[in-house]
Amino acid sequence: MYQYDTYDQSIVDARVAEFRDQVERRLSGHLTEDQFKPLRLMNGLYLQLHAYMLRVAIPYGTLSSTQMRVLADIARTYDRDYGHFTTRQNLQFNWIKLADTPDILEKLAKVEMHAIQTSGNCIRNISSDQFAGAAADELTDPRPWAELLRQWSTFHPEFSYLPRKFKIAVIAADEDRAAMRLHDIGLRIVEQDGVAGAQVYVGGGMGRTPMIAPLVADFVPLSDLMSYLEACLRVYNRYGRRDNMYKARIKILIHEIGVDKYRAEVAEEFAHIKTLGIDPPQAEFDRIAAFFADPAFADTSADAQVDRSDAGFAAWLDQNTHAHKRAGYTIVTISLKPTGGIPGDASADQIDAMADLAEAYSFAELRVTHAQNIVLPHVRSADLRAVYDRLVAIGLAEANLDLITDIIACPGLDYCSLANARSIPLAQKIADRFADPVRQRDLGELKLKISGCINACGHHHAGHIGILGVDRKGTENYQLLLGGSGAEDVSLGKITGPGFSEDGVVDAIERVTDRYLTERTEGERFVDTYRRVGMEPFKEAIYG
């Protein structure tokens, strides 16, 4: 993992001191809320439905056991004993007191964490593949590039007041586990004639106007990448709309001027920027990359085969583990979607327990996924049973990864001041309806995503089945969407028709899945069947 140098540490420490002063001035009345609000947002502090909410950055979703334990400590000491892992691979505390915030940030800074740029019209936390550095199918570890992007974007003076917020994802595998093309900029590291470069997709996003990012450059040598991205941002900063926040994202700019015009503008800007020498020297990149070297994998050649005789363990192995690049090791995903639970929530004790597991079995490293789960990236296969047994003990052994109950849900109207409808109780009802694990596995991969408002934090556009909560004359109502995907087969879901009550949408989903079971052919996932047969059979099943 990357470790702060004195420069990283000093700027984070300075920001804590600065914010401590700002909080004191707010509490003493020297700052009004209008003056203070942009300052607190720059430090990830929102005022939500019930209290202040602090969003902590977890760069590219990677964190250590030590950092995880500090999150548990904060949950226990300053919050109400739990935290919420988000679809941006971050963590949110829902019950923070303003006066405590500087102390919390100081605790975070001591373990090289912060909440900087988790809000505001700046470049947000860089997201990445949660299996980075471990996946059997990746070309290279994308995290050194994600870290370089983090350093480049942190306090970037030119990009601190963009027209709107800006999200970047970087991956290095054909399988897209980071919803890369639904970001403002999505990068896939590729190789061409032995040279490493990046495909650059620009202008994707969800929200009220969902768009899939078009390819702006099919190969940018990595030695030019920072200059190219600087050009991408500079063109957006110059031409992006600031008169209407709903039309201010880069996707709208590219949609309005066209991708060819945008590409040409970027090329012109790049030609200038490249002369400025902002791309890091190889030595600096190598310094960063060294932090992401493989851990000291053991010789596993004498390890026994994993005993699959226990059905529960075998089901968990099949569903929640993935192939590791190193023989004898396995990637484990811990589902934060136990039946009846709240998607993405974990208690302080569970957070501590996951930290303990990482320390004992995964080289003290964890990842947060955009699907609100936790990954132990490097588990020796011989240790899988021990990991599973411990997860059973803490209530986190649900074998449902990518199944219908592995639901992404935003906090919704239970917590969020922007929401129009509740997401979590609906997720719980759906999980309860489909609780039978045999039924779940029979349905196969089925990604269900719920947003409580049009801002789409729950990624409903990208759900095989998506649900959007709306306010219909003061009553919660839910629109159903089918056919979305955030993966390499990216697509946007389409609304089925008139919306439903909370119970009505659960029934509608069951009619949809029942129809899928009658329509599917051998090996077809739900989304494959939808793409083959179209919306009509499902509409007929739902509305008659």
Added chain:
Amino acid sequence: MKLLTGNDLASGDVTWWTGRDWSRHVEDAADVGQDGERIASVEEAARRVNVPYVIDAVATPEGPRPAHIKDRIRALGPTVRADLTLKPADPEAGAWVI
């Protein structure tokens, strides 16, 4: 009826104007009639409340009931964590929101 609500500046807790002071309990809230904006301005300037605003509510025998579900959830707490609401011992409290 109209209620004045906001958040406590230091704690962030949801608060309701009682006619003399602020309470965490919506049952204590007073009808501010047309006076809400004026009270909000005075109270915010004195830092006794943060981001105050006026909402519509209905008078019931149990006390004021905010007209919109969002404000009812603010008044009670998250419907999915009864233990974190203002009525943790009442399993039926969530029904009041709906």
